[in-house]
Amino acid sequence: MKGLIKGLDYLSSTCRTLGETIIGICGIGILVSMIFAIIPRAFFGFSFAWPEETSRYLMIWVAFIGSSVAMKRCELVSFEFFVSMFHGKNKFIANLIAKAVTLYFLLVFINVGMQMLPSYMKSRASGLPITLFWPALGLFIGGIFMLIHTIDGGIHDVLGLIGKEEP
Numbered sequence: 790m791k792g793l794i795k796g797l798d799y800l801s802s803t804c805r806t807l808g809e810t811i812i813g814i815c816g817i818g819i820l821v822s823m824i825f826a827i828i829p830r831a832f833f834g835f836s837f838a839w840p841e842e843t844s845r846y847l848m849i850w851v852a853f854i855g856s857s858v859a860m861k862r863c864e865l866v867s868f869e870f871f872v873s874m875f876h877g878k879n880k881f882i883a884n885l886i887a888k889a890v891t892l893y894f895l896l897v898f899i900n901v902g903m904q905m906l907p908s909y910m911k912s913r914a915s916g917l918p919i920t921l922f923w924p925a926l927g928l929f930i931g932g933i934f935m936l937i938h939t940i941d942g943g944i945h946d947v948l949g950l951i952g953k954e955e956p
Contacts, residue, residue: 853931
């Protein structure tokens with residue numbers, strides 16, 4: 790059991806590190822894209838068609854992957870008001886209820902996302918030579934990362950409830 794918990798902790802930490810890296814790369818991509826949008830328009834009187842769309846799609850990745858990183862850091866808006874009303878073992882139970890609701894939402898979110906990905910593969914972006922699969926993939930990956938973090942946190946809450954971990 791300890792090996793499974795350590796493995797899940799490692800997977801969750803890896804998702805966080807990978808998420809932070811993806812956010813950094815996307816942030817640089819947004820900056821470069823905006824430079825290509827502003828400078829030609831301001832100094833040369835023309836604009837490229839792709840920078841706005843590129844920035845929008847990268848922002849989708851930043852939002853959903855960033856949400857997963859915030860979830861891992863326990864900085865994502867959640868049921869904190871509900872959970873903070875309890876102490877001791879009751880706090881673990883409240884956390885489990887909050888995580889169960891989050892888990893249900895994420896499972897529905899990922900399931901719907903998987904069903905929609907094939908239709909996004911058929912739709913093309915208007916200014917870029919890509920399908921909408923690539924922006925939608927950011928939602929899906931962010932959801933998977935959040936699911937991993939939720940399961941990891943839920944296991945630690947169960948261990949706290951049965952007295953194997955401190956609150």
